[in-house]
Amino acid sequence: MENYKQLTREELKKWIDEKKDFVLVDVLAPASYEGRHLPNAKNAFVKENDFLEKVEKLVSNKEMDVAVYCASFTCQLSPLAANKLVEAGYTNVYDFKGGLADWLDAGYSLEGESSAEKIESKCSCCN
Numbered sequence: 001m002e003n004y005k006q007l008t009r010e011e012l013k014k015w016i017d018e019k020k021d022f023v024l025v026d027v028l029a030p031a032s033y034e035g036r037h038l039p040n041a042k043n044a045f046v047k048e049n050d051f052l053e054k055v056e057k058l059v060s061n062k063e064m065d066v067a068v069y070c071a072s073f074t075c076q077l078s079p080l081a082a083n084k085l086v087e088a089g090y091t092n093v094y095d096f097k098g099g100l101a102d103w104l105d106a107g108y109s110l111e112g113e114s115s116a117e118k119i120e121s122k123c124s125c126c127n
Contacts, residue, residue: 003083012024021065046078055085
């Protein structure tokens with residue numbers, strides 16, 4: 001049962017451009033995050049045992065807007081992260097399901113060491 005909301009790339013781009021007060025969390029592995037991530041995103045790998053502790057350090061107020069994303073529409077890490085956050089008591093959780101691939105498809109810029117490289121639509125983290 002989903003208790004989080006979906007966020008489109010256009011909505012997320014608007015949030016970033018307007019400097020909305022929210023926390024953007026890349027839930028992929030740290031190596032992926034270092035290679036490329038959305039502007040101003042923080043990293044908390046959803047498959048690590050300390051995922052919730054890392055998010056708590058980034059988002060102390062559980063009523064604050066939190067957006068999570070992973071690699072692409074086929075990657076299942078952001079829905080997993082969104083569910084974990086809702087279960088932990090976060091009340092305004094958003095899943096940007098299209099992730100890195102959808103963001104890049106729109107021609108939006110990324111940050112990181114290899115931000116211009118093509119992104120695989122299939123997430124190796126989910127296999």
